[in-house]
Amino acid sequence: MRQIIIIGSGPAGYTAAIYAARANLEPLVIASSVEAGGELMNTTEVENYPGFPDGIMGPDLMAKFQVQAEKFGAEVIYDDVVSLELAGEVKKVTLGSGESYEAKSVIFATGSAYRKLGLPEEERLSGHGLSWCATCDGFFFREKTIAVVGGGDSALEEATFLTRFASKVYVIHRRDALRASKIMQDRAFENDKIEFIWNSEVASINGDAAVDGVTLRDTVTGEQRELPLEGLFVAIGNDPRTHLVHGQLDLAEAGTIAVDGRSSKTNVAGVFAAGDVIDPTYRQAVTAAASGTVAALDAEHYLAAVEQAESESLALTH
Amino acid sequence: MSTAKSVTDATFQQDVLESDKTVLVDFWAEWCGPCRAVAPILDQIAAEHGDKLEIVKLNVDENPQTAVKYQITSIPALKVYRGGEVVKTVIGAKPKPALEADLAAYIQ
Numbered sequence: 375m376r377q378i379i380i381i382g383s384g385p386a387g388y389t390a391a392i393y394a395a396r397a398n399l400e401p402l403v404i405a406s407s408v409e410a411g412g413e414l415m416n417t418t419e420v421e422n423y424p425g426f427p428d429g430i431m432g433p434d435l436m437a438k439f440q441v442q443a444e445k446f447g448a449e450v451i452y453d454d455v456v457s458l459e460l461a462g463e464v465k466k467v468t469l470g471s472g473e474s475y476e477a478k479s480v481i482f483a484t485g486s487a488y489r490k491l492g493l494p495e496e497e498r499l500s501g502h503g504l505s506w507c508a509t510c511d512g513f514f515f516r517e518k519t520i521a522v523v524g525g526g527d528s529a530l531e532e533a534t535f536l537t538r539f540a541s542k543v544y545v546i547h548r549r550d551a552l553r554a555s556k557i558m559q560d561r562a563f564e565n566d567k568i569e570f571i572w573n574s575e576v577a578s579i580n581g582d583a584a585v586d587g588v589t590l591r592d593t594v595t596g597e598q599r600e601l602p603l604e605g606l607f608v609a610i611g612n613d614p615r616t617h618l619v620h621g622q623l624d625l626a627e628a629g630t631i632a633v634d635g636r637s638s639k640t641n642v643a644g645v646f647a648a649g650d651v652i653d654p655t656y657r658q659a660v661t662a663a664a665s666g667t668v669a670a671l672d673a674e675h676y677l678a679a680v681e682q683a684e685s686e687s688l689a690l691t692h
Numbered sequence: 693m694s695t696a697k698s699v700t701d702a703t704f705q706q707d708v709l710e711s712d713k714t715v716l717v718d719f720w721a722e723w724c725g726p727c728r729a730v731a732p733i734l735d736q737i738a739a740e741h742g743d744k745l746e747i748v749k750l751n752v753d754e755n756p757q758t759a760v761k762y763q764i765t766s767i768p769a770l771k772v773y774r775g776g777e778v779v780k781t782v783i784g785a786k787p788k789p790a791l792e793a794d795l796a797a798y799i800q
Contacts, residue, residue: 408729408785415725433725452732454787470789501766501783510724513752514765584763605765 375476376402378673379467380448381455381618382483384412385659386649388439388448389666390481390673395446397674402475403443403450404467410452411436412485413612413650414659416507417528418535423659435659460622460645463680479676481638481669482619482631483649486612486657491523495579503585503605508532511607512539520605521546521588523576529609530558536607537567544601546571548593571601579606614651623647628654638669644680646672694718694731696738696749701757707748709776714798718749719759719769726785727768733788734770741799745772772798 378394380387383405394401405411414420414432421429430438444450451469459466460480468474488506490496496504505511508522512535520540522533525547533543545562550572552559562568577591577598587602614630616623624632624641631647633639638646648669649662696718699707708715718734720727731749738747752759752767762771762778772780772795782794792799 407733407787408726410729411725415729456789470787501769501781502763503765505766507726507766510726511766513721513723514759584765 375464375478376400377477377677378402378479378481379404379465379475379477380481380483381458381467382406382412382481382485382649382651383410383440383450384414384436384483384485384649385439385662386483386485386651386666386669387412387481388436388443389663390483390648390670391443391448391666392439392446393667393670394481394673395443395448397670398447399674399677401443401448402477403448404455404469405450405452407452407454407470410450411440416509417531418509420659455618458618458622460619460642463644465644478680479644479646479673481666481673482623482640482645482647482651483662483666483669484615484618484651485662486614486650488608489611489613491576491579491608491610493576493579499579499581499585502583503581503603504579505605505607506609508535508607508609511605512536515540515605517541518604519602520544520607521571521601521603522607522609523547524609524611525549525552525554526609526611527554527558528611530554530562532607532609533568534558534561534565537565540605541567543568544571544603545569546574546576546588546590548575549573576606612650612657614654616651626652626654630654636668638665638672644673644676646676694735694749696731696734696747699748699750699755701755704750704755704758708773711746711773713746714744714772714774714779715746715748716770716772716795716798718747719752719762719764719767719771720749721751721753721767723753724767730768730770730785730791733785733791736788737791737795737799744800745795745798 377399417432419429453469519542521544577589626632646669648665770782
């Protein structure tokens with residue numbers, strides 16, 4: 375049996391692994407098969423992670439997190455958790471391969487998943503002009519007219535990145551002000567290829583074989599209009615990835631996993647949560663990393679208490 | 693990166709379209725993280741089902757003609773060819789069980 379299993383390999387998961395490994399808890403990290411490294415794997419330059427004044431590419435940063443965790447003894451498995459048994463003192467984690475692992479504690483750091491627009495044509499046009507990954511797919515839109523939906527940092531980062539390829543990038547935003555940081559806004563406003571379409575949402579994505587435009591709905595007047603496009607990138611936010619623990623862990627109103635105060639403690643003893651999956655507000659690499667630290671320290675205290683209780687009960691029986 | 697054989701604009705006709713086998717082409721690029729993630733899974737599927745499905749890869753950066761011809765706008769894109777025709781398309785990196793389910797008709 376393991377001391378600790380960490381589910382997730384973004385900044386929260388790997389930071390928890392670094393701390394747990396340094397506490398000699400020999401953590402097992404279930405990194406996921408196709409999303410190892412988490413959300414930063416699909417970003418380009420990360421400019422706000424302290425310690426990298428010249429910026430660092432998202433995938434490079436995550437590779438460093440992993441190297442640091444492994445250096446202290448963390449073991450990484452590239453597979454996906456398909457089921458969890460969290461109640462009781464022994465937690466059981468079953469993977470896509472069919473293999474199961476047991477541990478005294480679990481840190482749940484599965485992050486969040488891209489939010490979809492919720493339109494019926496989304497599935498059909500995915501990969502046919504509709505994309506969720508600018509760094510993967512921007513290349514295919516050289517000299518094309520495209521749009522990004524969203525108003526946060528990710529949306530503006532994508533829009534700015536996409537101007538390397540596209541001739542025109544619209545940013546479609548529901549409101550008339552952006553959530554994005556000032557520096558990202560300034561960069562986008564200064565970019566000649568970017569044009570903002572305010573107070574608008576996508577009513578439908580149009581095109582038979584591939585995207586050829588969208589129907590926009592004005593969020594103030596309700597008026598609709600057509601916008602011809604050759605590509606559409608969606609960056610309207612993320613939802614915490616909690617489906618594995620539904621019915622086992624309490625959720626907060628925001629849909630994130632509920633934790634006790636500033637700790638990482640869930641409602642189940644020995645189960646801790648960290649990173650974007652508990653955070654509806656800040657969702658930064660550095661806050662996720664900090665949250666991973668909190669979870670590792672909480673788990674360490676829990677495991678010490680469990681061990682103490684076990685040795686005391688042993689002493690009583692002898 | 694994957695151990696799959698590379699096909700190119702020059703060899704696509706012969707290696708894929710005129711092949712007497714069912715061929716899965718993995719359209720990928722160096723700068724695509726999900727492509728790197730799915731490559732070892734495709735290697736595993738090739739190792740287990742290579743007799744039924746040949747798996748090859750095409751670098752879209754170096755082979756734009758084929759990428760344009762098959763209207764690739766999102767990678768990884770996995771296209772299954774049989775008798776010169778595309779019979780199945782899977783977009784995006786997926787875990788092995790999900791990919792096996794998508795490809796069930798060609799690996800069972």
